[in-house]
Amino acid sequence: MFLLLPYKLDHPLHRRPWVTWAIALLCLLIYYLQSSTAVRIEQSAAQFCAGDHGMTLDRFLVRLEKENEFIESTASACQQYLVYLHSEKQPDSIIQNLVSEHGEELKEAGINPQNLAVHLSMTYRDFAEQAPLDLTRFLSYRAGSFNPFSSFLSAFAHADWWHVIGNLVFFLAFAGAVEVFIAHTGKFLLSLFAIEVGLDFSWSIAMLSAPAELTLGLSGIVSGMIGFLAYAIPRGQIRCLFGILFYFWHGTLAVWVLALWYVGWDVFYLFTTGASSVNYLAHVMGALFGYGIAGLFYRQRKGELQENIDKELVRYQQERVHRVGRF
Template sequence: MFILPLEFGYKTTQRAWLTFFLVGLMLFIHWRVEINAEKVGEAVARYCASDDGEAFSKLLRRQSQLPDDEDAEYWRCDSVVGLIAGVGDKPGAYDYVLDDDSFAHLDERGQDRLRADLEQQVGKAELYVPRLLQEKLAQPAQSLNPVRMLTATLAHGDWWHVIFNMVFLIAFGCILEVVIGPIAYLGFMFASVLTVGLSYAIATQLNGDTLGLSLGFSGVDFTLLGALLFLMPLAPIKSIVFIGIIPIPMRLGVWVFGLVFLGGQLWFLFEQGPFDESTGVNTLAHAVGGVTGFVLAAWLLRPLKKQLSDLLDRAAVQEWSQR
């Protein structure tokens, strides 16, 4: 079963212009990321088809000592150049390649020699290959740069990543922007960017991760959900519940999404740790984002909670009377 939120259950007269501006901005950014990734891929292919690239492939194949019919990720020129040439953390990337089983037979001297060869060949490759825009925008592991925290929030891994985050932004963000105003709305978002970014930097510092990259708006989406969960937990959200492949339209209270999504991420955080290695999901960002939204709303918006409760009661009565 999967629940997809769509929009607030009652009609509002105001438009959430800031929310839709953010949707357009993130779609534009990812369009540029995809164009850049295509250019980088073409540049990697050109390099690997050159004499230098072919020599590099032969070097990797020889060092891996694998049978000709066995496929391994890190003996191919495109795999190694694509991984290393576009990233900022070169030492971490070299370590990642050399830790592959393909090179497990090399002693320390052999590893040092292969690292030197990699550095030389990647230096040549970078004359052909531009740096990935996605990597420029992402928040690197252990980074405390607030600008990268912000750009990482606006960038995404692929189109499905963008689409799902935009669906959740529209479902939870539009009504929150209307009820608290665009300035407070932006304040919640910036608070989310900082708390999620700091938590990611601290977590990667503690576990020694140097290659990880954080991307996506989902931490902010959970902040918006957390704020709504405090302000109006019983407010209806028009949703689609998928049971298998069968979609069923429903109206579900905000508390259901808090229980399923935020509660689920908190459970995963304590059961599996901050990162889901199998899916690449930053569970910590979701949990921290949701808690940030709830705590900030409880601290700053408590007087608004009663007003919203009364408005929702009247909206429910009016809708019932019109049936």
């Protein structure tokens, strides 16, 4: 096992990244609400499926042997299928596809597929009226529709706790440094939004020849912060936690080295990996847009700070032995 975890930029710019911290707290709060809502939806589904509608749906799913796609052994087919439908933005389309797949079987059993699809849709609507809104579905964004505000909003939602924590570790390390570098709250937020607009544009182009996919999470913006910092302070030193098996130590790596490492792997996976839950396109394009935004709008700022940064780098070289230790 190899671990490389960046956690803080060593810099001479004495400013606290309040906005970065606030965004991190917002992401944690939103995911807490997402997970709480998911529990309430499951409870609503269990209650709904205990009635007559639920038993009918359960028998139908078991007959088609579709329950294994949606359920665990601890829940009914009805309950898990309703939760699944409630998490999708086009449940009627999913129902129609399910019925269409088994149209011949249904006709042989004397069941009209179209009537069944209508019945299932009405059953789901009855459930949806009493179930809480699925916050994850509401916040997720269909890549390719080009709606920058909706795309930006989806960045604050995540799929699970590992997803949000992993993104925030990198966001705090790199976005905090970018915020300190820019030293202006409005410009920092505008830079984040500009990166998301660029991502949305990229998705729209990419989805012209592929089905639009739902996306959520902060990783595209995180990559944008890595790219931004690679231009702004390429030789800046990031404190990192390293680990091999059970041996851990901490030290520093230059920003450009980390950018090359992370973005390089994203480029590799983008061209070698098929369908994946990780949006490598967002990672790569985010890094490119972050680098470009820094180069277009913050060249002067980089020049103003370069002397202080160079002095700090000299100090790091002199104190490197004292800064590196073991936990």
